[in-house]
Amino acid sequence: MGASGWDYVARYEGDVEAALATLQASVFQKEYGDDARYRSLEDLYEDEEFMGTEGTHTILDIDTVVATDAPPTPTRGADYGTLRPLALNRVIHHFHTDRPSVEQYEKLAAAAGAASSNEEHKQSLLGECRMRWTGYYVVLHTDDSPTHLGIFGFSGD
Numbered sequence: 001m002g003a004s005g006w007d008y009v010a011r012y013e014g015d016v017e018a019a020l021a022t023l024q025a026s027v028f029q030k031e032y033g034d035d036a037r038y039r040s041l042e043d044l045y046e047d048e049e050f051m052g053t054e055g056t057h058t059i060l061d062i063d064t065v066v067a068t069d070a071p072p073t074p075t076r077g078a079d080y081g082t083l084r085p086l087a088l089n090r091v092i093h094h095f096h097t098d099r100p101s102v103e104q105y106e107k108l109a110a111a112a113g114a115a116s117s118n119e120e121h122k123q124s125l126l127g128e129c130r131m132r133w134t135g136y137y138v139v140l141h142t143d144d145s146p147t148h149l150g151i152f153g154f155s156g157d
Contacts, residue, residue, distance in 0.1 A: 003132055004057035007109045007152035009102055009140070016065050016137060019149050020083060027058050055133070061155040062135050072131045079134060083151065086128060086136045094125045099141040105150035129153045 010023040028041045038044040044060065045051060055061045062083045069087040072079035088098060095104050105125075112124035121127045129136055135153025139146045 003154050003156040005113075005126060005129075005152070005154050006058055006135075007126060007150070008059060009105065010149045010151055012139065012146055012149045014146070016083075016085075016149065020059070020062070020065055020151075023151065024060055024062075027060055031056065031058060031060070055155045057155040059135070059151060059153070061133060062153065072134045074131055079131065081133055083135045083137055083153070086138050090128055091138055094128075095138075099144060100138060100150075101142065102140045102148050102150075105138060105140050105148075109150070109152065126152050132156060 008023055008027075010019045012019045024041060028038075028044065032038045032044065038047070041060070044056070045063070051061075061081065063081045064083070066082045066084045069085045072082060072084070091100065092098055094100075094108055097104075108125040112121060112126035115121035115124055115127075122130075129152060132154045133156075135151060137152075138150040140148040140150050142148070
């Protein structure tokens with residue numbers, strides 16, 4: 001099936017895990033709400049063959065939030081399926097501030113999607129995620145208050 005990049009903006013009220021769970025519930029409903037195979041996200045996760053070989057190519061492929069901003073490594077099995085904060089120096093590199101807004105995130109995500117070359121994409125915000133089956137988040141601000149998360153990553157091989 002190949003690799004699929006994904007990105008989302010989710011409401012944030014101080015708890016990354018809660019924001020992820022709310023986003024996943026919404027994505028599950030959109031993707032599988034009328035699907036008789038999976039009645040719940042737990043049913044989907046129990047289908048180890050599907051999740052282990054194909055996956056959903058959405059945020060549903062992420063099951064763990066980690067606190068470290070160190071990049072994941074393919075040789076460390078525990079790094080697969082993780083969501084981690086984008087390192088502060090990389091946030092400042094892309095946004096030129098440590099308090100990016102939703103609008104800034106959406107602009108940079110759209111620019112990454114419109115990249116005309118693989119090299120241009122690698123240099124973009126979304127290009128920060130280089131390991132499949134992982135993702136990053138950036139805390140986004142409205143009037144200096146954290147209100148959303150920009151969440152992006154890749155699934156597939």
